[in-house]
Amino acid sequence: MLVRHHFTRWLLFASLFMILLGSYAWQQQSFAQNPATITNPWAIRQGQATHYTATGLGNCSIPVPNDLLFGAMNNPDYATADYCGAFVKITGPLGSVTVQITDRCPECQTGHIDLSPQAFDRIANRVTGIVPITWQLISNSATTGKVSYHFKDGSSQWWTAVQPRNHRNAIAKFEYRMGQAAYKVAPRFIFNYFIAETGMGTGPYSFRTTDVYGNIIVDENIGLGDDVIRTGTQQFPYMTPPGSATPTPSPTPRPTIPPESLTNHVWLPYTRK
Known part of the structure; x- marks a missing residue:
């Protein structure tokens, strides 16, 4: 009876260990991806925009831009950080804005981008809360310096x-x-x-x-x-959208606003506020 009792305890421990190991392996697999999941970078997308106040660096783990024109990509399009650090041009009811993707919006559906208040103000009245948009990933001609x-x-x-x-x-x-x-x-x-x-x-x-x-x-x-x-010593070339003329980089300066409240990094699981 004693031998059987010890064997049963060992079997339960081994089963629990295999479950935990499998869970860890699945989690690691879910965190990593194969390269190049953005299959059509020229696509013009439809969706909606909202606005939020960031409380940290966000899931992309990069500093927000000084002009505070940034956004959080919806969960399906975010995939495994596909858009992190990239720029998208968003057009709404009142105009257009170019934002850098610095975060993930876990509750947002495909096509939805959650914007900083400063970015949302460029495309709609803030009191509207939620507006229809079109957006496109862009090669950002305003990016200078090296990677x-x-x-x-x-x-x-x-x-x-x-x-x-x-x-x-x-x-x-x-x-x-x-x-x-x-x-x-x-x-x-x-x-x-x-x-x-x-x-x-x-x-x-x-x-x-x-x-x-x-x-x-x-x-x-x-x-x-x-x-x-x-x-580094290199930078990617500017890529002109198909069917358009090569644009002149915008000479309009974007305001620099020190993001004093955006200095604490938030690691997974990330809670948006």
């Missing part, structure tokens, strides 16, 4: 998380290598870092980044860091 790479805090040669920033176009794929080894794809996670779960090595690295239009940039000699930003 940079933020190493997440805790990054090391054994676990490395990198986030491209200041990219003109939406990112589809991120690859890395040391020396002359073959490039390896780092999967993107829902909080917008490309992660090598067994590490990228000691560095320096070569980063190869592909945008949703198929353009590729390569930055060499990027050193490993822990919660640091490394500035």
